[in-house]
């Protein structure tokens with residue numbers, strides 16, 4: 409067993425874990441945070457995507473011990489005091505939620521994408537989300553949601569400057 413200290417969605421946690429425990433199972437089964445989903449056993453679907461120190465990672469490919477000392481954000485930690493994160497709001501308004509199973513991973517991948525590229529083209533959005541599989545509608549509403557969020561976040565950035 410190894411002792412780890414991680415901050416998840418702003419809260420500090422300390423646990424003894426098996427070295428082979430995956431981060432997704434630590435989040436879901438040890439911490440009871442169910443926002444990140446398991447959608448495959450091949451590391452392909454991206455439903456388990458979370459942010460580690462702001463970078464998107466597939467939490468089924470990361471060991472809990474590798475998260476030791478790091479900050480993890482799940483979809484459940486995105487909303488702030490002012491309400492939903494702009495990406496959450498845009499997924500709701502642009503009907504990107506659909507069946508919702510891939511949504512937490514999509515949202516986290518989109519947040520990471522927009523951090524790196526605040527003004528992505530449609531092609532760049534599709535490339536940025538290609539590690540996340542959606543089985544519903546060919547990504548149309550998801551891409552629209554990311555475009556809407558990008559516009560809103562750029563507007564906020566301009567307003568704040």
Ligand code: FES
Nearest residue numbers: 447451453454468
């Ligand atoms: S559960 Fe499918 S990529 Fe992690």
Ligand code: FES
Nearest residue numbers: 506507510542543
């Ligand atoms: S919303 Fe259903 S799999 Fe993407």
